[in-house]
Amino acid sequence: MLTRLVIVLVGILLFLVESEFAMFSPLQWNNSTYYLIPRFLILYLIFLAIYYSRKKAMIYGLIFGLCFDVFYINIIGLYTVLYPAICFIAAWFVKRVEAHLLFTTFLSLGLLAILEVVLYEFFYIIQFTTMALQPFLIYRLAPTLIANFLFLIMLAWAFKYCISARVFQRA
Secondary structure, three states: OHHHHHHHHHHHHHHHHHHHHHHHOOEEEOOEEEOOOOOHHHHHHHHHHHHOOHHHHHHHHHHHHHHHHHHHHOOOOHHHHHHHHHHHHHHHHHHHOOOOHHHHHHHHHHHHHHHHHHHHHHHHHOOOOOOOHHHHHHHHHHHHHHHHHHHHHHHHHHHHHHHHHHHHHHO
């Protein structure tokens, strides 16, 4: 019971912490502006989908995606659809390949890149952003992937341990 609560509380904490880390963005370096978008929650949900349960990760993704839509972007449905879809894709890949931590880390970064590109394309279509594709790739996608990779290096083992502890307790 306690570990199930810990899994949910970690998700809530990451949801709240993302906005705090977003305060560090944008960064000025060499007369260029780089945008670091923290995506801690979706990385955690990917780990949930891989090491715990695809169904529960998709449910958490639906709930947190709806909260993200309501609190941050006011376009209901965007993150509500994308978070569970990313969780589903992660679980689908791991059914075909072993869930090694190194593979999981790079799969998470790949899915994060897909999420960012889909969000960029959606916002570009509705003219919420006017940034061209090349500046997006250089000034937003690359720094976002690097920052979230560093986050994964620091906390991937903790995610896996937290989630696996719940799985072992259930077994």
